[in-house]
Amino acid sequence: MKRNLLAVAVAAALLPLSAGATTGYFSHGYGIMSKGMGGVGIALPQDSLAAATNPAGMAWVGNRVDGGLDWFAPNRSAEIVGNGAGLNGTYDGNGRKSFLVPEFGFNRMVSPNLALGVSVFGNGGMNTYYNSSPFRAFGGSSPAGVDLMQLFISPTAAYKVGNHSFGASLNVAYQQFGAQGLEPFSNAPTTSSPGNVTNRGRDSSSGLGMRFGWTGQITPGLTLGATYQTKTKMGKLDKYKGLFAEQGGFDIPENYGVGVAFKPTPALTLAADVERINYGNVASVGNTVNCLFVGACQLGASNGAGFGWRNSTVYKIGLAYEVSPTLTLRTGYATLRQPIPSSQTFFNVLAPGVVEDHITFGATWKMSKQGELSFSYMHAFEKTVKGSGSIAAVFGGGEANLRMKQNALGVGFGWKY
Numbered sequence: 298m299k300r301n302l303l304a305v306a307v308a309a310a311l312l313p314l315s316a317g318a319t320t321g322y323f324s325h326g327y328g329i330m331s332k333g334m335g336g337v338g339i340a341l342p343q344d345s346l347a348a349a350t351n352p353a354g355m356a357w358v359g360n361r362v363d364g365g366l367d368w369f370a371p372n373r374s375a376e377i378v379g380n381g382a383g384l385n386g387t388y389d390g391n392g393r394k395s396f397l398v399p400e401f402g403f404n405r406m407v408s409p410n411l412a413l414g415v416s417v418f419g420n421g422g423m424n425t426y427y428n429s430s431p432f433r434a435f436g437g438s439s440p441a442g443v444d445l446m447q448l449f450i451s452p453t454a455a456y457k458v459g460n461h462s463f464g465a466s467l468n469v470a471y472q473q474f475g476a477q478g479l480e481p482f483s484n485a486p487t488t489s490s491p492g493n494v495t496n497r498g499r500d501s502s503s504g505l506g507m508r509f510g511w512t513g514q515i516t517p518g519l520t521l522g523a524t525y526q527t528k529t530k531m532g533k534l535d536k537y538k539g540l541f542a543e544q545g546g547f548d549i550p551e552n553y554g555v556g557v558a559f560k561p562t563p564a565l566t567l568a569a570d571v572e573r574i575n576y577g578n579v580a581s582v583g584n585t586v587n588c589l590f591v592g593a594c595q596l597g598a599s600n601g602a603g604f605g606w607r608n609s610t611v612y613k614i615g616l617a618y619e620v621s622p623t624l625t626l627r628t629g630y631a632t633l634r635q636p637i638p639s640s641q642t643f644f645n646v647l648a649p650g651v652v653e654d655h656i657t658f659g660a661t662w663k664m665s666k667q668g669e670l671s672f673s674y675m676h677a678f679e680k681t682v683k684g685s686g687s688i689a690a691v692f693g694g695g696e697a698n699l700r701m702k703q704n705a706l707g708v709g710f711g712w713k714y
Contacts, residue, residue: 319677319703320611321576321636321650322445323421323552325657326350327400329365329709333659333673334615335629337568339556340512340522341615344711345402348416348453350570351510351524351556352464355404355412356455365671365709367398371424372679373701375431375646382693383434390649392426392440400709410457412464415450420470420549422446423648430478431646435692438496441478443647447549448472451508460514468506470529470549474537475499476647482596483539487589489597490539502532506549518560525553528578541581542601550575550582554611564619572613576606576636583607586644590689604648605641609633615657627659627673635680642684642697649699652677669711677703 319325326336328346338347342354344363373390404414423445430441448471455464479495481487488494506529512522529549538545554572561567577583584603588594594602615629635651659673684696 319421319652319655319675320572320631320633321421321574321606321609322423322648323574324398324419325613325631325655325675327416327418328363328402329671329673329707330627330659330661332367332675332705332707333627333629333657333671334568334617335613335631335655335657337556337558337570337613337615337629339510339524339554339570339572340520341556341558341566341568342512344709345404345414346400346416346418348402348414348451348464348466348508349418349449351512351522352451352453352466352508353455353462353510353512353522353524355414355453355464356410356457356462357512358404358412359713360405361402361711361713363400363402363709363711365400365707367400367673367705367707368395369398369703369705370395371701371703373425373649375649375700376698377431377688377695378698379695380688380693381695384431384688384693384695386431388427388429388431388646390425390427390442392428392442393424396424412455413453415452416466417448417450420447420449423650425647425649427478432478432481435481437480438478443474443476445474446472462512464510466508468508468526468529469503470506470531471501471503472531472547472549473499473501474534474547476537476540479540486592487596488539489595489601490544493535493537493539493545494596495540497536500534500536502534502547504529504531504549506530520558522556522558523554525551527551539597541597542584542603543580543599544597547581548579550579566617568615570611570613572611573608574611575608577608586641587689590691602644604645605638606636607638609636623663625661627657627661629657631655631657635682637682637699639682639685640687642682642687642699643689643692645699646697649701651680651682651699652701652703653680654678667713671709671711673705673707673709675703675705677701
């Protein structure tokens with residue numbers, strides 16, 4: 298059985314997957330049950346994907362195996378107005394309309410207090426595909442866009458001490474990236490590495506990080522939790538060392554959060570999380586692009602231009618109600634201040650991760666004492682960010698406006714053994 302479970306985990310890791318922006322470019326939640334509750338999970342472990350949010354939660358979910366698949370459909374577009382160089386127009390970035398995001402988890406209580414498990418999940422990503430390039434007036438080819446996807450494999454240990462548990466995960470991260478149609482940015486002096494900016498096919502890198510967590514049952518109805526994930530240092534994306542700062546660096550930002558879960562009645566569970574994602578502390582994501590247009594920096598350099606994203610705080614609330622011993626219904630809401638300043642919208646035509654408000658619904662049907670089937674739905678409401686001083690004079694001035702909305706539908710199966 299263990300050998301079969303390992304084969305499933307490897308297969309899940311190798312599936313072609315991609316994910317789009319929800320809370321920046323991270324997913325709004327991990328595990329189908331969590332996704333149906335707005336993504337909460339720091340103080341509410343529900344399945345063996347719990348380690349993706351808080352590894353301490355694995356000590357409370359028991360012996361189980363979980364698998365899930367999300368169908369994710371982002372709608373992204375850009376508008377350029379007031380430009381004097383021929384860029385004006387509305388651009389549809391939906392050349393690829395939907396994506397499949399798999400996940401897998403396994404957990405085993407090797408003693409009453411010690412849990413060992415592994416969670417495999419898509420951390421997040423970003424995709425744009427413009428059949429008509431927003432940069433065509435400057436020689437950009439069509440199609441244009443980027444595709445980023447990130448996968449975590451997280452072996453985890455969690456230990457109970459009384460009503461508290463402590464956990465740690467080793468995050469083994471893998472990412473792929475590709476870009477096309479960015480010829481206007483591919484020549485010196487704009488980049489420190491001409492020829493390594495665009496149309497190089499897919500490149501990949503891997504890296505290691507850690508996540509730590511605590512969960513405490515303060516009273517029979519009240520649980521608190523806290524979690525911290527280190528910055529994940531990734532290998533260089535050498536084919537794109539002329540695009541990303543630090544010669545192709547694209548680390549995964551640190552994040553941390555706290556959560557609470559409360560059961561006012563045996564059938565009703567309320568939960569809330571607050572999470573901080575430090576996008577701005579990763580050079581290729583957080584460095585602003587303004588210096589590029591005044592000749593103060595280059596793409597790909599150690600102090601190179603990035604996407605100008607700021608750090609984000611995400612707020613999540615969720616509710617679960619046990620209608621009967623076999624049926625549980627869920628709903629939730631997640632919100633954040635989107636990470637792209639109005640002055641940085643031009644370069645973020647490639648990565649318009651601007652949605653803020655998410656509403657979710659979910660359900661679990663217990664088919665037997667061991668098996669359960671879960672569903673989740675997420676809608677991220679349309680958000681528009683209008684540029685302000687976003688297009689430099691060298692590109693004809695004017696403004697770039699970004700727009701995005703999203704839908705996701707997930708299904709998962711859990712088995713207690």
